[in-house]
Amino acid sequence: xxxxxxxxxxxxxxxxxxxxSSALVWLVSEAAFQxxxxxxxxxxxxxxxxxxxxxxxxxSAGQKVPEIPEEMVFVVGDMLVVRNxxxxxxxxxxxxxxxxxxxxxxxxxxxxTAYSCSFQNTKYLGLLVQESTTIGTRFAAxxxxxxxxxxxxxxxxxxxxxxxxxxxxKKTVSTSTGEIGADL
Amino acid sequence: xxxxxxxxxxxxxxxxxYARPYTYQGSLIEPPVPAPDFELVxxxxxxxxxxxxxxxxxxxxxxxxxxPDVCPVTLTDFKKIKAQLGDQSEDVAFLLIxxxxxxxxxxxxxxxxxxxxxxFVGLTDERSLMEPVWQxxxxxxxxxxxxxxxxxxxxxxxxxxxxxxNGNLRLTYLFxxxxxxxxxxxxxxLKEN
Numbered sequence: 001x002x003x004x005x006x007x008x009x010x011x012x013x014x015x016x017x018x019x020x021s022s023a024l025v026w027l028v029s030e031a032a033f034q035x036x037x038x039x040x041x042x043x044x045x046x047x048x049x050x051x052x053x054x055x056x057x058x059x060s061a062g063q064k065v066p067e068i069p070e071e072m073v074f075v076v077g078d079m080l081v082v083r084n085x086x087x088x089x090x091x092x093x094x095x096x097x098x099x100x101x102x103x104x105x106x107x108x109x110x111x112x113t114a115y116s117c118s119f120q121n122t123k124y125l126g127l128l129v130q131e132s133t134t135i136g137t138r139f140a141a142x143x144x145x146x147x148x149x150x151x152x153x154x155x156x157x158x159x160x161x162x163x164x165x166x167x168x169x170k171k172t173v174s175t176s177t178g179e180i181g182a183d184l
Numbered sequence: 185x186x187x188x189x190x191x192x193x194x195x196x197x198x199x200x201x202y203a204r205p206y207t208y209q210g211s212l213i214e215p216p217v218p219a220p221d222f223e224l225v226x227x228x229x230x231x232x233x234x235x236x237x238x239x240x241x242x243x244x245x246x247x248x249x250x251x252p253d254v255c256p257v258t259l260t261d262f263k264k265i266k267a268q269l270g271d272q273s274e275d276v277a278f279l280l281i282x283x284x285x286x287x288x289x290x291x292x293x294x295x296x297x298x299x300x301x302x303x304f305v306g307l308t309d310e311r312s313l314m315e316p317v318w319q320x321x322x323x324x325x326x327x328x329x330x331x332x333x334x335x336x337x338x339x340x341x342x343x344x345x346x347x348x349x350n351g352n353l354r355l356t357y358l359f360x361x362x363x364x365x366x367x368x369x370x371x372x373x374l375k376e377n
Contacts, residue, residue, distance in 0.1 A: 091322045094358030098217040105211055
């Protein structure tokens with residue numbers, strides 16, 4: 001077997017094993033995902049929070065404002081849009097929300113933060129941002145694991161089934177060798 | 185065939201990534217609202233009226249020259265943003281509006297801003313004239329009690345505001361937002377305008 005033939009056979013085997021590995025890794029990771037997923041394993045979404053008319057007056061009067069959970073849970077990539085229907089400007093941490101407008105906050109990284117907030121009686125609003133397992137992360141896992149698995153299987157296969165040309169290829173090799181010999 | 189599948193995946197992924205419309209990374213104000221106007225004094229003792237600078241995208245930060253942490257970090261970020269914008273930065277103005285008018289005289293601001301970029305604009309005035317500006321922009325500021333009347337800290341909000349060329353308040357950023365993120369948004373806003 002010539003080196004060129006060995007490379008061709010090896011490449012063909014590796015590609016085949018890569019496809020098999022991709023299928024295997026996908027099956028295993030999907031099974032694990034389905035068994036372990038929770039409500040935060042989802043694609044990023046947009047959430048809207050409305051500050052109703054009269055909130056600033058109610059807060060300054062110490063009255064109870066419409067209930068907002070003191071801590072809200074998001075996943076990375078979610079966007080919180082705060083719509084201000086009040087007559088006063090409001091703020092939530094980095095957000096400055098002029099009266100009659102809305103402002104958005106993109107949850108860029110997993111973290112737990114407490115922002116000062118002008119529309120809560122407590123003056124604080126906690127945000128918990130978690131990493132989620134999305135289709136993107138699942139593909140990333142596949143992209144990382146499949147080549148490594150394929151390489152492992154490839155090396156293992158070389159020990160179990162060393163590269164050998166098929167009978168048809170062998171005949172071609174011997175024929176061509178014979179022809180070369182005859183020419184010589 | 186395997187290679188063709190992999191290349192196909194690569195093309196689809198690249199197309200999906202780069203074909204998306206641009207999304208501002210800062211907190212986008214919708215619909216844009218007119219930025220509250222003000223007239224203050226700059227570091228050259230010249231009056232500076234916001235509405236007279238509609239030809240530029242304006243970045244505003246409220247801070248003070250004796251600030252030990254947030255303000256120098258933000259001004260360093262402003263410097264990086266300016267560098268990243270390159271020639272486009274000619275259409276951008278960087279403002280530091282004081283939260284400590286008693287100590288931040290025009291001369292003090294001039295000396296302070298020289299440490300970052302002398303083209304940055306430092307604005308100050310009497311407290312009574314500063315207070316409406318702070319209020320209009322939702323800026324919190326409070327002196328921290330100290331035994332030394334000349335050596336005190338000032339607590340203040342650390343938001344960065346961006347005003348577009350139409351004089352509208354468009355974006356705000358949390359302290360610590362990367363300069364490259366803000367530079368990208370500003371570059372897109374310049375293109376959009």
